[in-house]
Amino acid sequence: MKIVSSQFKSCDLLKVEGRVDSNTAPQLGEALDKIIKEGRFKIVLDLEQVDFMSSAGLRVLIMTQKACKRYNRGEVVLTAVPQNIYSALELAGFTSLFRILSDTLLAVGNF
Amino acid sequence: MPGSVSTLKKNFPARYESLVEIARFIHPCCQNACLDSNSCYHVESAVDEACSNIIEHAYAGEENGNIEISCQDNPADITITIVDHGKNFNPENILDPDTNASLEDRESHGLGLFFIRKLMDQVEFSRAADNSNILTLVKFKK
Numbered sequence: 001m002k003i004v005s006s007q008f009k010s011c012d013l014l015k016v017e018g019r020v021d022s023n024t025a026p027q028l029g030e031a032l033d034k035i036i037k038e039g040r041f042k043i044v045l046d047l048e049q050v051d052f053m054s055s056a057g058l059r060v061l062i063m064t065q066k067a068c069k070r071y072n073r074g075e076v077v078l079t080a081v082p083q084n085i086y087s088a089l090e091l092a093g094f095t096s097l098f099r100i101l102s103d104t105l106l107a108v109g110n111f
Numbered sequence: 112m113p114g115s116v117s118t119l120k121k122n123f124p125a126r127y128e129s130l131v132e133i134a135r136f137i138h139p140c141c142q143n144a145c146l147d148s149n150s151c152y153h154v155e156s157a158v159d160e161a162c163s164n165i166i167e168h169a170y171a172g173e174e175n176g177n178i179e180i181s182c183q184d185n186p187a188d189i190t191i192t193i194v195d196h197g198k199n200f201n202p203e204n205i206l207d208p209d210t211n212a213s214l215e216d217r218e219s220h221g222l223g224l225f226f227i228r229k230l231m232d233q234v235e236f237s238r239a240a241d242n243s244n245i246l247t248l249v250k251f252k253k
Contacts, residue, residue, distance in 0.1 A: 019134070022163040023127035052134065052152075054159045055222035062219050069214060084152045091229055092222055093210025 003031050011042035011111040013104070017049035020057030029060040032076075036067050041074025042111050046104045048080035058092050065097060077111070079104040117143075120181040125166050125195065126174045133162055133180065137191070140182035144189040146252065153230040154189065154250050160223040161193050161246055169197025169244060188232070191248040200244055202236050 001024035002017040012035045020028055035043060043064070047053070061076065068074040077099045081089065089095050101107045121136050123129040137158050141151035162178055170176040179194040207228075208221040228234055233249035 019131060021127070021130045021134075021159055022166070023130050052155065052159075054156065054163065055226055056163060058222060059219045062214075062217055066214060066217075084149070087149075088156065088226070091210075091226065092208075093212075097214050097217065 001027060003028065005031060005035075007040075008108055008111075011044055011108055012040055013044045013046065013108055015046040015049065015104075018051060020050060020053040020060075022054060022056040025054070025056035025060050028057065029063070032060065032064045036064070041068040043068060043074070043076045044079055044104060044107045044111070045076055046079045047082065047085055048104070050082060050085060053085050053088060055092070058088065058094065062094065062097070075099065077101060077107050079107045116183060116185050118181055118183045120179065123162075123178045123180065124174070125162075125170045125176040125178050125197070127163070127166055129166075129178070130159055130162060133158060133178075136180065137182065140184065140191075141189060144184040144252065146189060146250065150250055150253070154191065154248070157227045157230045157234075157248055158191055158193065160226050161248070164200075164223050165193070165195045165197060165244075169195050169200060171198070186252075188249050188251045191250075193246040193248070194239075194243050196241075196243045199238060199242075200236065 001019055004015040006013045014031060065076045068076050079101045081100055119140055123133055134155055137155050141154050165178055176195060176197055181192045183190040205224050207225050208218055231248045232251045235247040237245045239245055
């Protein structure tokens with residue numbers, strides 16, 4: 001798994017590539033925790049290049065969403081979600097807990 | 112050959128680093144069985160969740176056990192058998208997560224087994240005479 005992060009004025013963008021499983025999910029969790037610990041809570045997560053995500057990855061997403069939405073201080077927005085991963089989000093009942101947008105740049109611009 | 116049965120078997124060390132190797136073993140098995148890409152992803156997900164649970168719970172992260180996986184390509188289905196020698200596991204003790212719960216009430220654990228049950232057509236846990244755990248996962252060919 002590879003994570004490319006960029007910090008914008010309005011939000012942080014994380015582009016994730018490869019597999020997010022029990023082995024790599026902690027690395028994604030650390031990258032997201034770092035942003036939160038620095039006091040930023042508006043995060044766009046671009047999943048276009050993710051080819052596999054297990055429940056360990058979903059666990060990281062839900063914990064980060066809980067932390068970001070606390071006190072209405074922000075949120076995690078998911079973008080360019082591949083169909084297989086969207087189906088997993090749907091099965092887990094996560095599609096009502098995240099805004100899911102197709103266009104990453106638009107998501108960054110609209111924050 | 113149509114109608115024939117073929118089985119591939121491999122052992123993996125029970126650690127999280129093995130998950131990618133396990134996926135590399137399962138993926139061609141699904142493709143050779145002519146499953147469509149959605150079904151392949153379902154099988155890969157279920158196997159990943161099962162092996163993650165074995166590493167985390169059966170072996171409690173001790174990294175000294177093995178996971179033996181066999182993949183049987185039958186005429187009407189693909190059957191994956193996953194064997195470990197860790198702690199016994201009773202799936203009846205695990206309830207499905209509430210997928211309608213609000214964000215605040217949402218549990219972050221419990222999705223793995225739920226995915227296995229939802230993504231596969233048959234799921235069976237058993238305990239062998241030598242105390243190994245056997246998980247049998249079946250996906251029907253459409």
